[in-house]
Amino acid sequence: MTLNEICHWIDQTALSQSIQAAGWVVPTVQTIHILGIAVVASSALMIDLRLIGVFWANRPVEAVKARFLPLIWWPLLLLLATGIIMITAEPARSLKNPAFQLKMGLLIAALIVTWLFQFLHRRNAAFGDVTGPRAAAVTLAIVSILLWSSIIFAGRWIAYFA
Amino acid sequence: MEIEQALEWLQSTPIAIMVAENDVLFPWIESVHVLAIVIVVGTISIVDLRLLGIASLDISARRLMRDVIPYTWGAFAVAAITGSLMFSSDATHYAHNRLFQIKLVMLALAGLNMAVFHFFSERDIERWDAPGATTPMAAKAAATISLLAWIAVVSLGRGTGFTMH
Numbered sequence: 001m002t003l004n005e006i007c008h009w010i011d012q013t014a015l016s017q018s019i020q021a022a023g024w025v026v027p028t029v030q031t032i033h034i035l036g037i038a039v040v041a042s043s044a045l046m047i048d049l050r051l052i053g054v055f056w057a058n059r060p061v062e063a064v065k066a067r068f069l070p071l072i073w074w075p076l077l078l079l080l081a082t083g084i085i086m087i088t089a090e091p092a093r094s095l096k097n098p099a100f101q102l103k104m105g106l107l108i109a110a111l112i113v114t115w116l117f118q119f120l121h122r123r124n125a126a127f128g129d130v131t132g133p134r135a136a137a138v139t140l141a142i143v144s145i146l147l148w149s150s151i152i153f154a155g156r157w158i159a160y161f162a
Numbered sequence: 163m164e165i166e167q168a169l170e171w172l173q174s175t176p177i178a179i180m181v182a183e184n185d186v187l188f189p190w191i192e193s194v195h196v197l198a199i200v201i202v203v204g205t206i207s208i209v210d211l212r213l214l215g216i217a218s219l220d221i222s223a224r225r226l227m228r229d230v231i232p233y234t235w236g237a238f239a240v241a242a243i244t245g246s247l248m249f250s251s252d253a254t255h256y257a258h259n260r261l262f263q264i265k266l267v268m269l270a271l272a273g274l275n276m277a278v279f280h281f282f283s284e285r286d287i288e289r290w291d292a293p294g295a296t297t298p299m300a301a302k303a304a305a306t307i308s309l310l311a312w313i314a315v316v317s318l319g320r321g322t323g324f325t326m327h
Contacts, residue, residue, distance in 0.1 A: 027320060027321060027324055030320055031313075031316055031317045031320050034196075034199075034200070034316050034320065035203065035313060035316060037200055038199075038200045038201075038203035038204040038207065038316075039204055039207065040204075041197075041200045041201065041204060042200065042201055042203075042204020042205050042207070042208070043204070045201065045204070045233075046208075046230075049233075055229065055233075056229060067218065149197055152193070152196055152197045152200060153193040153196075153197070155196075156189070156192060156193045156196050157189060157193065160189050
């Protein structure tokens with residue numbers, strides 16, 4: 001099945017047709033999606049700034065991790081749900097869009113980096129502290145910031161490649 | 163009408179024309195705008211949820227605000243600059259867009275709310291931020307208004323994009 005055929009099939013489903021007919025759904029879902037991104041991106045930023053050492057440097061990484069990691073993983077479910085609704089409503093505009101495809105690639109990378117942080121900190125409780133591997137922690141944090149920022153950029157650029 | 167003349171002058175300035183006519187510049191400015199808003203809303207929510215007693219209860223509200231809000235302000239400055247650049251590129255149309263007008267009202271409300279909180283509730287924060295004390299209703303009201311106003315700003319911003327021709 002080609003991508004074109006998949007998009008066409010989705011577009012013809014009753015669900016897709018009814019979402020397309022109700023003009024308020026996509027803008028509302030987009031707004032919820034943006035609010036979800038606000039929580040995820042800001043939470044990731046707080047953790048990353050802690051790893052760099054400019055935010056809450058006097059608090060253990062464990063405390064910052066415990067506070068903000070759930071605010072990354074749980075809202076991601078909301079983003080997935082709203083994302084699926086938007087893809088269902090406009091399959092070609094998303095699935096065939098190079099900005100969307102880039103965004104998905106970047107998202108996978110960001111999720112891997114987030115998981116990697118959890119893995120490294122579980123293995124070494126000093127990860128992110130001055131006594132731990134500084135270069136690795138700072139690098140991971142900067143990569144994370146760049147990835148999440150790029151994801152937000154790519155999300156906006158979907159409209160320009162549509 | 164003076165406002166119309168001012169708007170027309172604004173969108174005829176060189177920088178406004180550059181933003182309007184450059185195919186790459188506007189999307190980049192807009193993307194930075196979205197990123198900035200994301201940080202504003204995310205960080206403000208951390209503070210608001212603390213004041214509402216929903217999250218971060220183990221940290222004093224005062225410390226949380228002191229540590230987080232500088233980032234809110236930094237991101238807001240970027241949002242304001244990028245927003246102004248975009249506005250200037252098509253000032254008359256944005257000014258006449260109903261959703262954009264309401265967005266500005268919501269922004270003003272958020273700012274006013276923050277000022278009222280700062281000058282009233284925050285004055286005696288040492289009293290109500292002590293362990294065991296409860297956050298006063300005025301502070302909780304400010305936090306609620308803040309969340310609602312910013313959700314409205316995001317929604318209306320998205321709506322403006324849909325209704326600009």
